[in-house]
Amino acid sequence: MLEKEITQDNISLLVNNFYTKVLENEVLAPFFIKKLGKRMDSKVWQKHLTLISDFWYSMATGKGTYNGSPFAPHVQIEGLEKETFQMWLKIFFETLDEIFEENIANAFKERSSMIAANFMRNLSID
Numbered sequence: 602m603l604e605k606e607i608t609q610d611n612i613s614l615l616v617n618n619f620y621t622k623v624l625e626n627e628v629l630a631p632f633f634i635k636k637l638g639k640r641m642d643s644k645v646w647q648k649h650l651t652l653i654s655d656f657w658y659s660m661a662t663g664k665g666t667y668n669g670s671p672f673a674p675h676v677q678i679e680g681l682e683k684e685t686f687q688m689w690l691k692i693f694f695e696t697l698d699e700i701f702e703e704n705i706a707n708a709f710k711e712r713s714s715m716i717a718a719n720f721m722r723n724l725s726i727d
């Protein structure tokens with residue numbers, strides 16, 4: 602059954618499933634392993650997962666507590682290319698389709714595409 606509404610629990614599921622796939626993906630995994638290590642059950646990873654869940658819950662509902670700077674850490678990541686972002690979006694979209702019904706998945710797809718386009722523009726790789 603696909604989810605018909607957004608909750609903190611299904612956002613956490615989205616984020617956990619997404620990064621599980623990321624760590625299995627040869628294009629994306631190295632960037633995350635370099636920064637956060639290999640094990641998603643580590644403290645560093647758990648902190649990241651909580652932060653990103655909060656980010657998406659805040660984005661989607663306006664009710665979360667995320668008030669960071671989403672772009673900032675990406676400036677320090679070396680080797681990001683257009684293909685990296687395309688792969689990021691592909692996997693994020695796949696994960697969305699596994700969890701949410703179409704209208705919710707589409708809203709996240711639009712949001713994430715816009716943010717990725719902004720990141721690329723700011724990194725001068727678009």
Ligand code: HEM
Pocket residue numbers: 629632633636637649652653656669670671672674675678681685686689712713716717720
């Ligand atoms: C090209 C693919 C991307 C890679 C390799 C990547 C990698 C990373 C890494 C390694 C961090 C952790 C930095 C740290 O803890 O110091 C991070 C943080 C973050 N990323 Fe990405 N990212 C990518 C694309 C995106 C996109 C497209 C979005 C949003 C749609 C996004 C949203 C965020 C947010 C919200 C944070 C946390 C920022 C904060 O510290 O408040 N990332 N990213």
